[in-house]
Amino acid sequence: MLVTSQLHQFYQSFSTEFGAIIEQPQIAFEQYGQIDGPVIILAHGGLSSHHAAGRYQKDDILPGWWDGLVGEGKVFDTSKYRIISTNALGSMYGTSSALTINPATGKKYGASFPMVTMVDQAKFLYRFLQELGINHIELMAGPSMGSLLTLEMAAQYPDFIGKAISVATAGRMTPDGLAMHHFMINTIKMDADFNKGDYDDSSPLTSMRIVAQAIKFYYMHENIIKKLCWDNVEESSDSQQQRSDNVSEFVQGNSDQEIIGRDANCYITTLNAINSFDLGKGQVNFTAGVQRIKCPILLMNIDTDREFNVKWAQEVADILNRQFDEKVEPLQAQLHLITSDWGHLGCVKEVEQLTMHIDSFLNLPVSTCES
Amino acid sequence: MLVTSQLHQFYQSFSTEFGAIIEQPQIAFEQYGQIDGPVIILAHGGLSSHHAAGRYQKDDILPGWWDGLVGEGKVFDTSKYRIISTNALGSMYGTSSALTINPATGKKYGASFPMVTMVDQAKFLYRFLQELGINHIELMAGPSMGSLLTLEMAAQYPDFIGKAISVATAGRMTPDGLAMHHFMINTIKMDADFNKGDYDDSSPLTSMRIVAQAIKFYYMHENIIKKLCWDNVEESSDSQQQRSDNVSEFVQGNSDQEIIGRDANCYITTLNAINSFDLGKGQVNFTAGVQRIKCPILLMNIDTDREFNVKWAQEVADILNRQFDEKVEPLQAQLHLITSDWGHLGCVKEVEQLTMHIDSFLNLPVSTCES
Numbered sequence: 216m217l218v219t220s221q222l223h224q225f226y227q228s229f230s231t232e233f234g235a236i237i238e239q240p241q242i243a244f245e246q247y248g249q250i251d252g253p254v255i256i257l258a259h260g261g262l263s264s265h266h267a268a269g270r271y272q273k274d275d276i277l278p279g280w281w282d283g284l285v286g287e288g289k290v291f292d293t294s295k296y297r298i299i300s301t302n303a304l305g306s307m308y309g310t311s312s313a314l315t316i317n318p319a320t321g322k323k324y325g326a327s328f329p330m331v332t333m334v335d336q337a338k339f340l341y342r343f344l345q346e347l348g349i350n351h352i353e354l355m356a357g358p359s360m361g362s363l364l365t366l367e368m369a370a371q372y373p374d375f376i377g378k379a380i381s382v383a384t385a386g387r388m389t390p391d392g393l394a395m396h397h398f399m400i401n402t403i404k405m406d407a408d409f410n411k412g413d414y415d416d417s418s419p420l421t422s423m424r425i426v427a428q429a430i431k432f433y434y435m436h437e438n439i440i441k442k443l444c445w446d447n448v449e450e451s452s453d454s455q456q457q458r459s460d461n462v463s464e465f466v467q468g469n470s471d472q473e474i475i476g477r478d479a480n481c482y483i484t485t486l487n488a489i490n491s492f493d494l495g496k497g498q499v500n501f502t503a504g505v506q507r508i509k510c511p512i513l514l515m516n517i518d519t520d521r522e523f524n525v526k527w528a529q530e531v532a533d534i535l536n537r538q539f540d541e542k543v544e545p546l547q548a549q550l551h552l553i554t555s556d557w558g559h560l561g562c563v564k565e566v567e568q569l570t571m572h573i574d575s576f577l578n579l580p581v582s583t584c585e586s
Numbered sequence: 587m588l589v590t591s592q593l594h595q596f597y598q599s600f601s602t603e604f605g606a607i608i609e610q611p612q613i614a615f616e617q618y619g620q621i622d623g624p625v626i627i628l629a630h631g632g633l634s635s636h637h638a639a640g641r642y643q644k645d646d647i648l649p650g651w652w653d654g655l656v657g658e659g660k661v662f663d664t665s666k667y668r669i670i671s672t673n674a675l676g677s678m679y680g681t682s683s684a685l686t687i688n689p690a691t692g693k694k695y696g697a698s699f700p701m702v703t704m705v706d707q708a709k710f711l712y713r714f715l716q717e718l719g720i721n722h723i724e725l726m727a728g729p730s731m732g733s734l735l736t737l738e739m740a741a742q743y744p745d746f747i748g749k750a751i752s753v754a755t756a757g758r759m760t761p762d763g764l765a766m767h768h769f770m771i772n773t774i775k776m777d778a779d780f781n782k783g784d785y786d787d788s789s790p791l792t793s794m795r796i797v798a799q800a801i802k803f804y805y806m807h808e809n810i811i812k813k814l815c816w817d818n819v820e821e822s823s824d825s826q827q828q829r830s831d832n833v834s835e836f837v838q839g840n841s842d843q844e845i846i847g848r849d850a851n852c853y854i855t856t857l858n859a860i861n862s863f864d865l866g867k868g869q870v871n872f873t874a875g876v877q878r879i880k881c882p883i884l885l886m887n888i889d890t891d892r893e894f895n896v897k898w899a900q901e902v903a904d905i906l907n908r909q910f911d912e913k914v915e916p917l918q919a920q921l922h923l924i925t926s927d928w929g930h931l932g933c934v935k936e937v938e939q940l941t942m943h944i945d946s947f948l949n950l951p952v953s954t955c956e957s
Contacts, residue, residue: 387826390816391808393833398799401838405792421776425796428769437762437895445761450871455758455864462764467772493826500821521892524808 216269216286216293218245218279222309226346229304229311229339235329238318242343243302243309245269247285248293253353255291256344256368257281257300258361260562261485262430262477264308267300281358283566290570290577296353303364304339305331305484313412313480326412326480332491337367341375354577356380358562359523360485363388363492366508366531370494373509380513380573382553383520383562385527386505386534387493392522395433396486399426403479418479426482427473428466436519436558440465494531505534513576514550515569517561525552545579587640587657587664589616589650593680597717600675600682600710606700609689613714614673614680616640618656619664624724626662627715627739628652628671629732631933632856633801633848635679638671652729654937661941661948667724674735675710676702676855684783684851697783697851703862708738712746725948727751729933730894731856734759734863737879737902741865744880751884751944753924754891754933756898757876757905758864763893766804767857770797774850789850797853798844799837807890807929811836865902876905884947885921886940888932896923916950 225240245265257267259280268285270278279300285291291298302310305328309315313328331339344352355365355376362381369379385392403409406422432440444461448454494508495501514532516525532548553568555561596611616636628638630651639656641649650671656662662669673681676699680686684699702710715723726736726747733752740750756763774780777793803811815832819825865879866872885903887896903919924939926932 388830389808390811390829390833391803393815393830394803394808394811394837397830397834397837398803401799401834402796405795407792421778424776425773428772429800432762432765432769437760437765437892440761440765444764450866452866452868452870455862455867458761459759459764459768459861462761463768463772466765466768490830491826495821495823496826497823499823521808 218269231335240311245300247298252297255296255298256355258357258364260359265300265302280563290573304336307478307481354378358382370507382515383523386531423474434559438556520559589640602706611682616671618669623668626667626669627726629728629735631730636671636673651934661944678849678852725749729753741878753886754894757902794845805930809927888924891930
């Protein structure tokens, strides 16, 4: 499937939660499938883009991140649905961010791009869909940051969303994830080349390389590191040196390739947005915040994910299912544990398990939605 | 208990596994208890020192890292044993390392200090004990890197050691640990101020700060981050911001305090030594390497430790216990899982559980030792 990245210019300016105004905002997105079909919205992981499926050019090595789920005959069936994948506010792939032009100055926002929250990201996405003339969506789904945005949308706009799917998720950003995100933010800010966000052509390279390496061992579980670096070393009297060299190469990787196009200011904007996520924000309490969600939701967490332990999805499911007589089936929230050697990356890697659970979830009656 | 750090000058030079010669080597150590008692050797974690117990001065805020285990009436009883805690070769607390003087030049070794392995660390320690006139030790014990050195000693010098205790351990350095260690080494080497190890007064500060922050979230489990940063925030409509600020402060911490005295070259030497650890090294295979251990051993891993998953201790225990008729009790290797919110740091924090298992292990008959 060949796809194109598109850009939508908003009709109106956008006000953030903290009162900043973004003039002439824009959003990057891709669209797949039937233009008159029921709408599915996909939302990407934090440092990823809206390139969810297909290839831009025939000879692209890799397709989009959920290509295994999106396409003809796949679980998000392009012969049936209109699928729109959008780039989050503040992200570095075309939507308004530190990398886009501030109309007031004619220059890139850079460090002056305002702080945005997950609440802002949801409002921004909702506004875009309104401007497209979409008044109801069949489903919203996403992994990682996209899973949080999905829950935020379902909570803010309960009548707008038919069903929601969140993979590697929580109802509020987790302690371990906060720690890793602050580590990344601090590392970038400590880089002399970051210069408080005022850098010229390229991002501060040293800190971006360090962050790229930290991502490797944080977001992947030991099981996959072992598979990639260890199991291919024949046991000998000196195999540890080879294993260590392989792990070193894995961590270092082609981090220079990986950081191409990654912008430090956008990183910080995005990580702060993720860190702000809490369904209880602005509500009486967390429970009340979660209970705003009215549609059926499918939560899937990865057993080896350090950032999103399944207990953080469980607390969401428990609150939602407590609202109803538990004998009523199906429950509003379904929670499945995905088994994976990949750690957090299981949220895009475990296509088979995701497909199985999504398929049966999509075929559920939507009775609880109207309750 | 007031203690003093001592220094022993070796009578002879020391040759490393890779053929480097360290002239006039020295080793830093502390000694507690009865000078004519049975000998216990303690070995420290990678970035720690030989300050295992007591205080240097009455008003020191913190005692040594295993102070809860070492003292009168404690499980390593100073009224009964002669307890010697030694600083590993290449470490930054007094033993020969990048920070000590190279007699050939009259200057600090710095980056010219040779690469050392875990095999070297064990040989160096054994040589020290020989020079002290100690021909047999009752017990060797240590957490983290000290647990690996303990196993290496037990494998290299099976007749020398009566019993061994390894806490947060493995028979070969683990994939996840290798990844974290290479990340730290790479981070230091990427720091322009590191200058290939040729720096003047202080270590490259930026990378040492980054490493100190990464250590926070890698070696501590989410449970303890939650306890420290999250559970003290009252739930409100804006509690996530406070939680996030607390986690940021936790990660950033007083990292400038923490890195005082930490030397980048010594870090790299030590991490490389840990990465080299494999009981199968130089042996027919891993099993044969492990089977060199003849004494009873007690292995304790922490359930929330990312670096040393219990399965890596299990493979050691399985090999050792397979050698004997399984009906014979006690087995040569005992393995206990320590439950802790602390992650890897449980190896020094969970004094009560450690005491319980060590106490019953020390009271075991040593029959398997002579088998």
